[in-house]
Each structure stands twice: as C-alpha cells, then as structure tokens.
Amino acid sequence: MEVQETRVQTDRVLTIPNILSMARLLGVPLFLWLVLWPVFDGPKNDGWAILILALSGVSDYLDGKLARKWGQISRLGQLLDPLADRLYVLSTIVGLTWREIMPWWLTAVLLGREVFIAALLPVLKRHGYGPPGVNFIGKAATFNLMYAFPLLLLTTSTGWVSDVASIIGWAFVWWGTTLYWWAGILYAVQTRRLVKEAGAVAD
Template sequence: MSETSAEDRIWTIPNLLSFLRLLGVPVFLWLVLGPKADGWAIAVLALAGFTDWLDGVIARRFDQTSRLGRLIDPAADKLYVFATILALLVRDIIPWWLVVAILGRELFVACFIPVLRKHGYKALQVHFLGKAAMFSLMYAFPLLFLASHTGWYADMARIVGWAFALWGTGLYWWAGLLYVIQVRRLVTATSKE
C-alpha cells in the first residue's frame, strides 16, 4: 500500500473512535440541558476523553494515521469544548467572560486560516501546548459540573475545576499565539522562495 493511499484511508479504528466522539456531542448536550443527568453527561465526557487518547495511541502505534483523522479528531475536541461551555453557561455554572475568553481565542486563530490557505497551507500541525490546554479544559468541565452540586465533593471539585479552567484557558491562548508565530514563519519562508 502506498503512502498516499494510506493517508486517504477512511475506515480505521482511530477514525471510528473520533466519529463516535462526534456522535456523543448531541447526546452530551441533551443529558445536560434536557433531563440534567449530570452523572451520565460526565460519563460521556470521560468516555470522550478516553477515546481521544486511545485513538491517538492506536493511530501512532499501528500506523493508522490519515488525513480524515487529522480533521475529525480536533473537530471532535473543539465541539466538546463548545458544547460544554454552552451547557455550563446555560446552566449558570460558569461566567460569560470564560466563554468569551475561550471562543475569542478560536476566533483569533481562525483569522489566520485565510493567510495560511493563500500561501498553500491547509492547516498547522497541532502543538503540544494546544494538547495540554485541551487536556486541562476537558478535566475542568466535568469538575465544574460536579462543583455545581451540593455533595461533599463540591468544594474540592470547584477548586480543582477552576484551577484547570484558568490554566487551560491561559495555555489555550498561549498555544494560539504560538500558532500565529508559526503562520508568520511559514508566510515569511514562502515569500522568500
């Protein structure tokens, strides 16, 4: 099998896991906003986090990386972040400024996509800092759901959840700035050719 055809694969285990994660987004939103079944919603988030890690491991270990996987894996991550902050905002668990900070970073980075495309690049490689930011946010959100309850765990969940949320948002912006620096370097290198 040539490398080009391997890149074009659709039916891989990592792609299946990413697709299942995408299907979990509306289920998660329904659980949080409909019956307010936070325990089940947190289980969906935890399963999404686990399958996100697992699809990466499988893709690297068994050489199942693909162009489609590089698109749907981060798309699933971003959809979970957006769905979760929307649900947390609607349920009045997080303040609007946190939503603005996270969505503002996405809009900021999206402004540079046309510049990349103009110079012949489709997307930037995912940076470790971006993965660390996503990891922090994906831990923060379930903890903030738990913090909205009145159980013995609520105070500890609030402290740790907000620590992850603030740290994750800071890392998210830092990663965004690094992406902008990458774009600038690529554009400069392309202009010199």
C-alpha cells in the same frame, strides 16, 4: 516552538482510530442535550454528561496512540481529532454558560481564542496551507479543560463533593485557559513563519 506535523501513513478512512474519532464527534450533540435539558425543565442528567466527557477523553487518548502504533495516521484523522476536541470544548462552554455554572466573561475569553485561530485560516489558505497541526501545548490545554468541565458540573451538587470539585475544577480552568491561549499564539507564530517562507519562495 514549532508545530510538528505527523506524516500521513495511510489513506484509509475506516481505521480504528478514525472510527473512535467519529464516535467522539457523535457524542457532542448528545452531551450538549444532556447538559442543557435542565434549562428546559427536563430532569438533571449531569452524571451521564460527565460519563460522555470521560469517554471522549479516553477515546481522544486512544485514537492518537493507536494511529501511531499501528501506522494508521491519516489525513482524515488529522482533521477529525482537532475538530472533535474543539467541538467538545465549544459545546461544554455553551452548556455551562447557559446553566450559569461558568461566567460569561470566561466564555468570552475562550471563544475569543477560537475567533483568533479562525482568523488565521484564510491567511494559511491564501498561501496554500491547511489548518495548523495540533501541538503538545494545544493538546495539554484541551486535556486540562476536559478535566475541568466535569468537575464544574459537579459543583451543582451539594456537600463536600461540590466544594472539592470547585477548587480542583477552577484550577484546571485557569491552567487550561492559559495553555489554550498560549497554543493559539504559537499557531500565529507558525502562520507568520509559513507566510514569510512562502513570500521568500515567490520572490
């Protein structure tokens, strides 16, 4: 499956989709602070952390939809959107692992995918290409994980809410992790194809 790159339609920076992406980025440190506060004997603010994750998911959906609808797809937006996705995933992994809600081995699996993708970037850059564009499977993986993480936070509560959140949350974790690596492998396949094409042109 090839990654389809959407054509840039505007060079404007201050568009509604870009502002939504910027706001989503600003929410990352706030979210991480709320999740980690109990570790440092602060009050538990998981409800607010879950709200920020929910709002980030809504803004993630809206910025792409509005950019396409209003013809405001920009190079900045194509960089901000996957950056915000990745930072939310990484900050949530750090927070949940530090809170001992998520096991270290799962953290290693998810972070290993990030290292795998990072290793592709110098190869792409050496052949004159930027970071790989977002594909459908990568987006689906992020959505699954962003649904899973709030549910995992709810497992720290008591009663039936915790039990239901644990079952559904871990289902989303396994599916999201599988798709996350699948998308990474597709990026590697795309990188190999682009490198071969660049080599053919050079010859």
